[in-house]
Amino acid sequence: MDIPRECDVLVVGSGNAGFAAALSASQSGAKRILLVDKCPESWAGGNSYFTAGAYRTVHGGLHDLLPIVNNVDAKLAEKVDLDPYTEKNFADDMHRICGGRSDPELCRALIKDSNSAVKWLAQNGIRFQLSFNRQAYEVNDRFKFWGGLHLKTEDGGKGLIQDYINIARRQKIVLSWNTALTGLSTDGSGGVLATVHRDRKDHTITAGAVILAAGGFEASPRLRCQYLGPGWDMALVRGTPFNTGDCLEIAMRDVSALAAGNWSGCHSVAWDANADPNTGDREASNEYTKSGYPLGVMVNTQGKRFVDEGIDLRNYTYAIFGRAILSQPESVAFQVWDSRTSPWLRLEEYREERVERITANSIEELADKCLQRGLRDRESFISTLREYNEAVYAHRKEHPEATWNPAIKDGLSTQSSTTKLLLAKSNWALPIDQGPFLAVKVSCGVTFTFGGLSVNPETAQLKSAVTREGIPGVYCVGEMLGGLFYSNYPGGSGLTSGAVFGRRAGRAAAQWAARSSVQRGQMAKL
Template sequence: MADVIVVGAGNAAFAAAVSAAEQGASVTVLERAPRALAGGNTAFTAGAMRFAYDGVDDLRRLMPDLTDAEAAVTDFGAYPEAQFFEDMGRVTDYRTDPELCEALVTQSRPTMFWMRDKGVRFAPIWGRQAFKVDGRFKFWGGLTVEAAGGGPGLLEAWTAIAARAGIEVLYGARAVSLIADDGGVRGVRVKQGGVTHDLPAKAVVLAAGGFQANTEWRTRYLGPGWDLAKVRGSRFNTGDGLRMALEIGAMPTGQWSGSHAVQWERNAPEFGDLAVGDGFQKHSYPFGILINARGERFLDEGADFRNYTYAKYGREVLKQPRQFAWQVFDAKVRHLLRDEYRIRQVTRVSADSLEALTAKLEDVDAARALETIHAFNAAVRTDIAFDPNVKDGRGTTGLAIPKSNWANRLDTPPYEAYAVTCGVTFTFGGVRIDPSAAVLDVDLAPIAGLYAAGEMVGGLFYENYPGGTGLMAGAVFGRIAGASAGVAARG
């Protein structure tokens, strides 16, 4: 019998397991997937983590490998807690739960240092969050650090840390239901190798992800058309943890009709492919324009830094006819496109003239697309300098749908276009927890012995989220949930 059972084996789950072990608890982790496919959505992420820091000294403490030469040519800036709070409020229309948001922001920095002390390594996000202008890098959008090796590297680090802590991980072990009575949760019913059996425990942490891989639930909660979206990550995140909690009276909370959804390779497979990872995403759209099947633009590509729009723009693509769009660029910005545009599994067309390019845009009204591009070109302000590192104000005038920043005329061949659809990352609806990460029931009383972390926690995100906050929230609330479960189990 384990003191604590953790359901899930991604970033939040391992943070919970390690934190519980710190309290002296014996811990068993249940992973539904086989080992080769383990790790939930963590295995598919780029590993970016948003946290509050005061300046380069904090970063050098977190990343001791950062050299003096690298620091000298880089403006890392600062990301104070006040800015983190403001970003969380602004992008969620100030709906984010105040208690959860406070825990996320104030615990982000100590949690990062805790992870580093445990053995997780971090590195600056050179290629994706800073462009070199006049010999100097400038980070933008409040996001500076990623786990070394991205999501797979983070998962590898957590797995090694758990092994050193004596934590048992059972693969191919699907949690079927919670064992509970009037006194609270007593363990988990598990199906492994075709056999169902009960695993008793003194406390359980649910960290099994959202319901994004459940087509029926997506349609039920997110709405019509969401059954046609791609799933960015694990096919095993079908809402089992949420179902188990709700079955014993947990209070649902947050935006069950909302999700983190991005622009994703149109012809990507139904679920994420670990061999490609996050390479199907297409996040350089601020430097081009998007064209739908009618040959029209439909959103402000430069409304804000990519970090603050990418998680909601997938939904806008899903709303378009046939659920797709083309991102269009010219040669002036080719060097700014992220590495994901260079993978083999990409739907791409190129041409030396706009007429030839629009003719190649499959399923698009080519004549209208050409008109749209010409109208955009005529509307671009050229009196403001283009700068990819700041919100440069180089926009358009006179268009029904403006482009607010980073507007460049499409006038330099060769031209390129990439086909995208909607890729769902995770769902925003979840269970209600208190500041100790205890799951609350429908009467808002803690369910004894039950805690939750990661994508299963509702109330943090609404409509949108700041990039890098998902992994950070998983680590923060995983650490809190694990500590609470460990203390309860040992107490």
């Protein structure tokens, strides 16, 4: 396929935000929409492909979500406990998890539009489900959802991207792979000139508007070290190897885009230490995540715990614990459980076909086996688990009525009036004393970076570092949008952000392209 010389809207990036923007532009009247990505077609989807497909959204409870999910019948619905997740709940989570630093206008837009954006996607062919496998525990024959995150797409990120590709084909959106943006300029008549490189040639495209949705710099070891700090070149790339920050640098260089947000921050998770360090796996996708740590403990190579595994629900800690692992000696750790909690681990992450399971009948034997895989201090490992167990016993003796419940912050702790660990486990603290025992070796998997570019919250129009005003015809969404997440993020809010601001950007870009087309036509007559 030849690259068109002109289009109404050019979208750069094939992830959730880019496809949402292209769909919105199409529905808002743009006729000639071109979506480009520097990756080959076999790598379509950016980081969205590697997600669990979870969307955090405001909703009124089970009745509000049932019309858009395909995996709940009437009989199953009777066994589901799913509380409403209100605008206040979402706002409180954003404020708490991001330390009060989120841009308030961006945050309000994200929360206000979250419900309608998800339902809009569903109406257009994105298949949603209740996330039983990741966000609910079956307790007393009832499915109890937790953590404010209840929706996912069918077949996770893989299904999400396939659905988007199907939608793009129906909307006659042109897709061009192996096509890298290399230059950008406004043309003086309201349009945008974009230079792209494909087939060893440069091509110039005159677009009515351009939407940048090309991801962050998480796949660039150089930029990770430059912005995230020393040691971040050692992080394992969780997703696409093509998110190397090119478009961020092009936007700042060519149109003086204003940088914004937490450039030293990122989303990073506990990741299989044996995974490829430079790229995600298209088959395994999100299954290399190792998020079962709240059910056990994490111990570094020196045999010491280093985080409070139960300080909060997993949805609010998994995006920062990767950083904690990276800061440990050799940037690895061991997750440990006994036979009480190992059956609660999600099979897609911990089954034998997906991860090396280190098993033993005693803690001492487990320590010996971990020694063969990087543990440096056997005695410290053993004493750490013994001290942990003693602290748990003391708490249970003092609170015999306490009940373990992984769906809530249950208060089962290591801290009692008689025994306190220097580093607590604040919830879900069961003893690790019943064999067989299980350990898994993990490292830091970097997902996406938080630093990005400043936009108008209403339209996602890119702002200029020179004038602080909007740059005519240029918009920015997805991971490239800065100012929303700081240090951490509430799970699932990234995909929701891409949908909310992609929808706004597509609408605004189509409207701008229509005006600029008229303006260029009038100038041509002079």
